[in-house]
Structure formats: structure tokens, C-alpha cells
Amino acid sequence: MAGRKGRRSWGRIRKMRSGRYQAAYIATNGTGPWTAPTTFTAKMDAEAWLAAERRLLETGAWTPxxxxxxxxxxxxxxxxxxxxxxxxxxxxxxxxxxxxxxxxxxxxxxxxxxxxxxxxxxxxxxxxxxxxxxxxxxxxxxxxxxxxxxxxxxxxxxxxxxxxxxxxxxxxxxxxxxxHEPVALSPNEIRAVAAAVPVERWRALVLLLGFSGLRYGEAIALRRRDITMTDDEVAVHVRRATVRAGRKWVTDRPKTPAAVRTVPLPRELRDALREHIDAYAEPGADGLVFPAPGGGPAHRQPFANALRKGAEAQGFPTLRIHDLRHSALTNWGRAGATLADLLALGGHTTAALTARYTHAAPERNAALAAKVWRE
CATH class of the missing domain: 1.10.150.130 (Tyrosine recombinase, N-terminal domain)
Structure with missing residues (x-):
């Protein structure tokens, strides 16, 4: 007989906020609670499910x-x-x-x-x-x-x-x-590729990706208020990312807490970013910095096509968008960034991830070998 809260001599029935009934029980072997795979419109259906489960237990035919x-x-x-x-x-x-x-x-x-x-x-x-x-x-x-x-x-x-x-x-x-073997561009090569991109609205994005190490989805989610440009500081504040899920755009927090970060930029990028924002960014503090020509998040393919043409013109036919992230992390490493620095700047949670996105430079290895010999 069920009590006021749906308790029975064996098993339990609970009325949910939706008005449907949920049934559960502890098996005679002490395992559980086992809950019905669906909820029930009528309480009597939940009772019937419990009765059927009890019969299985009594006949030895029960399985979870x-x-x-x-x-x-x-x-x-x-x-x-x-x-x-x-x-x-x-x-x-x-x-x-x-x-x-x-x-x-x-x-x-x-x-x-x-x-x-x-x-x-x-x-x-x-x-x-x-x-x-x-x-x-x-x-x-x-x-x-x-x-x-x-x-x-x-x-x-x-x-x-x-x-x-x-x-x-x-x-x-x-x-x-x-x-695909990643391509790591030097700072001069990043600037040259950006200048060779045939579509002017994408040049600043090449520079940002190549010097910040942001993921593409993080960059196209940037809004005007996410960029600091003063005489003393140029930086981007990563608070969200935009991705394509099925046939629609989804903008949400980054995948991990570590991806929420502030990334400093060379002060020399200030003018290029300002010119881009004045010409192409959406209005207002919440306006997208890198919108598509018709508004909304920038589609990946038009940018990829423009980047490919600029890269081919500079002798890098296999360069991909993600290689700009590789380039930024590699150049930071060359400049003396520690592993902790790279983890923070790249928005990674483990050293293994950072290792995947950095790229050893032959000249850096040669310099290390020479240093070992001298010391």
C-alpha cells in the first residue's frame, strides 16, 4: 500500500513535477536502486512495472x-x-x-x-x-x-x-x-603573408591569429570591448568562442576555464587593429570585431581561401589557419617563454597539449647544440 509520498511495501513510486510517475526499487541481491527506463503517465502503469520486476526476481529471470x-x-x-x-x-x-x-x-x-x-x-x-x-x-x-x-x-x-x-x-x-605537418612562420613571414592576403578585411585577422595564438573560434567571437588598446597596452580578452554546430553558429564559453584568458599583443599591432575596427567591425561595445561581410560570425571558408592565396604568394602553399596558432606559440618559445607562460597564453590545461601546438625550429635547435658545446 502506497504512503503519502508514494512509498510501497516493495519499490517506490514518485510523482514528478511534470505530473508523470517514476518507479524504482532495490533488488533482492541488494543492488540498486534500479529505476524504470521511462516515466509513466498513470500511477497504475508504474505499479505494473514494479510488479513485473518483482516477478522476474522471484523466478530468477531478473537482469539489471x-x-x-x-x-x-x-x-x-x-x-x-x-x-x-x-x-x-x-x-x-x-x-x-x-x-x-x-x-x-x-x-x-x-x-x-x-x-x-x-x-x-x-x-x-x-x-x-x-x-x-x-x-x-x-x-x-x-x-x-x-x-x-x-x-x-x-x-x-x-x-x-x-x-x-x-x-x-x-x-x-x-x-x-x-x-598535416604544421608550418611555423617567423614574425616577418606572418606580416608578409598578411600583406599578401588579397581581401583587405582579413589581413588584421591574420596578424591577430599569428601574434596572439588565439583559436579561430575565439578570434571571431571577439567584441570591441574585448580588445584593450592604450599607449601602454594592447591585449585581447578571451571570454567566449564561436563554433559551427550542425547548421547553426553557437557562441559559448570556451571549452575549459584555462581558455578564458588575457593575451598581450605587440604594440605595433595597434594601428592595424584600429584601422580594421574602424572599417569593418560592428558598431557598439558588443559589436563583433571580425564579422562576416553580411554580418554575424565570420565563416571559416572565405577567410581560409584568402589566407591560402596570401600564403601561396609567399611560398607557403600548405599553410592552414591553425598553423598561425602554431606559429605564435613557437615564436613565444623562441623569445624565451617558459612552459607555464605557454600554458597560460595558449589557454591549455596540460603540458602535453602545449607540446602538440608548438613547433621546434631548426635554427633554434642548432643554437642550443652550439650552446651545449660552449658550456
């Missing part, structure tokens, strides 16, 4: 509810990899950024395309290894991301006690190998 699901006809079947991936993504949606979820959605398609029909509890290391090796080698970074997501999801399944051990055991399966 998360390992069970139903097909279209209502017949119970084993929880598949596709079922659990969908459940994991749904639970992650409230805590992850839209851009991250967009990427995870693409990785999930690769996972379910090859392993979706396999029962979660029956997934083996051999099946995972075969799936990982079947991915198109032309996309190594994407493949590593998909494998990394599967490994993370299966770790959650282990914690949920749905599987005994994580079957993702491919050595190096989540390691992202560079397909």
Missing part, C-alpha cells in the same frame, strides 16, 4: 534493467551497442558543449555503423579490433576520435556494471597522428 530494452513489438531483447551509445549521448547532452556533441554524433555513426547490432555485454576485444581496422585510413584523426569515444562509453558501461571489462584494447587506437 539497463541491460534490457524492447523492440517495436514490445518484446524484451538484449541491450545493444547502438542502444547504449544513444543512451550515453542523451545523458551527455546536458553537460557537453554543442560543438563537442556535434563531433560525437559523427563518431557515433561510425561506431553504430560497424558495431551497433552487437549485444553490449557480448562485445569482444576482437570485434572492436576488427571494427577499428576497418575504418577508412584516409581519416586517421576521425578514426582515433571514434575509437576514443567508444572506449569512453565502454568505461561508463563498466561503471554501470553492464560489462565486466572494457573490450577496447587496441594499442594506440585513440592516438591522433598528424596528417
Amino acid at each position: 534493467p539497463p541491460t534490457r530494452t524492447q523492440d517495436a513489438a514490445g518484446t524484451e531483447r538484449d541491450l545493444t551497442v547502438a542502444d547504449y551509445v544513444a543512451q550515453w549521448l542523451d545523458e551527455a547532452r546536458s553537460r557537453l558543449k554543442a560543438s563537442t556533441m556535434d563531433g560525437y554524433g559523427r563518431y557515433a555513426e561510425l561506431i553504430t555503423g560497424g558495431l551497433g547490432g552487437v549485444a553490449l555485454a557480448a562485445l569482444t576485444p576482437a570485434q572492436v579490433r576488427t571494427w577499428r581496422s576497418s575504418l577508412d585510413p584516409a581519416f586517421p584523426t576521425r578514426n582515433a576520435g571514434a575509437y576514443g569515444l567508444l572506449r569512453t562509453i565502454m568505461n561508463t558501461a563498466v561503471n554501470d556494471e553492464l560489462v565486466e571489462a572494457n573490450p577496447c584494447k587496441v594499442r594506440g587506437g585513440a592516438v591522433k597522428h598528424r596528417k
Whole structure:
């Protein structure tokens, strides 16, 4: 008999703010609480679910509810990899950024395309290894991301006690190998590339990226009030980032607290930034500094096309937008920045990340070798 708060002699029913009912219970083996995979419109339906669960316990046919699901006809079947991936993504949606979820959605398609029909509890290391090796080698970074997501999801399944051990055991399966060798430009080369960009509105953005090390999404999210330009200081204050998630722009806080930072700029950039703001920035303190010609966030492709032409004219045909970030961090290192400096300026949380984005200069290595000989 249920009490005022929905408590019963076995199990518990709770009325939610939505008006629907949630049912849960502790199994006879002491595990739980196990909650119904859905809420119920009527209280009697929640009671019926509890009664069915109790029958399973009494007959010895019980398994944890998360390992069970139903097909279209209502017949119970084993929880598949596709079922659990969908459940994991749904639970992650409230805590992850839209851009991250967009990427995870693409990785999930690769996972379910090859392993979706396999029962979660029956997934083996051999099946995972075969799936990982079947991915198109032309996309190594994407493949590593998909494998990394599967490994993370299966770790959650282990914690949920749905599987005994994580079957993702491919050595190096989540390691992202560079397909493109980054180009590190010197300060003179950055200025030369910016001057060679055929579209004038993008020249200041090349200079900003090349001397600040901001990510592209951080730069296009800058507003007038985020830039300090005085006789004594030129700096940008990174407070947000803009990314493309699906077919819409999303502007939000940066991915990590470390990415919220102030980055000093050479004072020599003051005039170029002022000229750009006067000519192209949106009006008002909250106006975008680098908007698209028609307003709103600057699309990546038009800028990339202009940068490519300027870079090719200066003899750097493989230069990409992200190489400007590499260049800034590398030049700071050449100038004597410590690891702590680079972590703060780049907005990184670990030294490993900073190492990925810096680029050793041959002349710097030669100078170090000469110094070792002398000392």
C-alpha cells in the first residue's frame, strides 16, 4: 500500500513535477536502486512495472534493467551497442558543449555503423579490433576520435556494471597522428603573408591569429570591448568562442576555464587593429570585431581561401589557419617563454597539449647544440 509520498511495501513510486510517475526499487541481491527506463503517465502503469520486476526476481529471470530494452513489438531483447551509445549521448547532452556533441554524433555513426547490432555485454576485444581496422585510413584523426569515444562509453558501461571489462584494447587506437605537418612562420613571414592576403578585411585577422595564438573560434567571437588598446597596452580578452554546430553558429564559453584568458599583443599591432575596427567591425561595445561581410560570425571558408592565396604568394602553399596558432606559440618559445607562460597564453590545461601546438625550429635547435658545446 502506497504512503503519502508514494512509498510501497516493495519499490517506490514518485510523482514528478511534470505530473508523470517514476518507479524504482532495490533488488533482492541488494543492488540498486534500479529505476524504470521511462516515466509513466498513470500511477497504475508504474505499479505494473514494479510488479513485473518483482516477478522476474522471484523466478530468477531478473537482469539489471539497463541491460534490457524492447523492440517495436514490445518484446524484451538484449541491450545493444547502438542502444547504449544513444543512451550515453542523451545523458551527455546536458553537460557537453554543442560543438563537442556535434563531433560525437559523427563518431557515433561510425561506431553504430560497424558495431551497433552487437549485444553490449557480448562485445569482444576482437570485434572492436576488427571494427577499428576497418575504418577508412584516409581519416586517421576521425578514426582515433571514434575509437576514443567508444572506449569512453565502454568505461561508463563498466561503471554501470553492464560489462565486466572494457573490450577496447587496441594499442594506440585513440592516438591522433598528424596528417598535416604544421608550418611555423617567423614574425616577418606572418606580416608578409598578411600583406599578401588579397581581401583587405582579413589581413588584421591574420596578424591577430599569428601574434596572439588565439583559436579561430575565439578570434571571431571577439567584441570591441574585448580588445584593450592604450599607449601602454594592447591585449585581447578571451571570454567566449564561436563554433559551427550542425547548421547553426553557437557562441559559448570556451571549452575549459584555462581558455578564458588575457593575451598581450605587440604594440605595433595597434594601428592595424584600429584601422580594421574602424572599417569593418560592428558598431557598439558588443559589436563583433571580425564579422562576416553580411554580418554575424565570420565563416571559416572565405577567410581560409584568402589566407591560402596570401600564403601561396609567399611560398607557403600548405599553410592552414591553425598553423598561425602554431606559429605564435613557437615564436613565444623562441623569445624565451617558459612552459607555464605557454600554458597560460595558449589557454591549455596540460603540458602535453602545449607540446602538440608548438613547433621546434631548426635554427633554434642548432643554437642550443652550439650552446651545449660552449658550456
